[in-house]
Amino acid sequence: MLDTVDLVGLLVLLFENTVVAKWGASHGLDPRSHGYNKATPDEPYLTAEDVVHSLVDIVSKHGNFLLDIGPRADGTIPEIMERRLRETGRWLNVNGEAIYGITYWSWMAQLGEDLRFTVRQNEAFYIHLLAGPGAKLTVEVFVPIRGGDRVTMLGHDRPLHWTVRAGALAIDVPEAARRTGEHVWVFKVDRR
Numbered sequence: 001m002l003d004t005v006d007l008v009g010l011l012v013l014l015f016e017n018t019v020v021a022k023w024g025a026s027h028g029l030d031p032r033s034h035g036y037n038k039a040t041p042d043e044p045y046l047t048a049e050d051v052v053h054s055l056v057d058i059v060s061k062h063g064n065f066l067l068d069i070g071p072r073a074d075g076t077i078p079e080i081m082e083r084r085l086r087e088t089g090r091w092l093n094v095n096g097e098a099i100y101g102i103t104y105w106s107w108m109a110q111l112g113e114d115l116r117f118t119v120r121q122n123e124a125f126y127i128h129l130l131a132g133p134g135a136k137l138t139v140e141v142f143v144p145i146r147g148g149d150r151v152t153m154l155g156h157d158r159p160l161h162w163t164v165r166a167g168a169l170a171i172d173v174p175e176a177a178r179r180t181g182e183h184v185w186v187f188k189v190d191r192r
Helices: 004-015 048-060 079-098 175-180
Strands: 023-028 063-068 115-120 124-129 136-139 150-153 162-165 168-172 185-190
Touching: 023 048, 048 063, 048 079, 048 115, 079 115, 079 124, 079 185, 124 136
Parallel strands: 023 063
Antiparallel strands: 115 124, 124 185, 136 168, 150 185, 162 168
């Protein structure tokens, strides 16, 4: 049985990465400027993966993400910025339902380095994996799932097999599902 000190410590650990007040973060695609700097070569620009990881991390913690770009003096957008925006847009076309109109999970926003969580109230729970999945994804924390619920991976058209053992959710991730994702793989738990 946990004593009061242990319980407080556990609660601090669980909630330490959840911010209840809305907040915002701003990043520039150009690491040296929040606009356009003609002296910056293409190599140091944020990659689409950097942008998507930042977006997921910030949104899962109840934040808003502002991605800064800047036009050249003639008003055109540099090709590297346009390419990064289009790549991020392709990811959002598949996974946007886990970003737009969602809220943070009040239990926790993050588990370890690679898992983030978001919720669409009374509809779905999303698990965001920031590293490519293996054949099985194990989430070693209580997840709001019950018998009869469906688990899918956004961008993959078939439900995934899942089990809960000793409080951990285990999701089988077939090769076809692993190949459909990039940057962040999003798993959706919803009622049938």
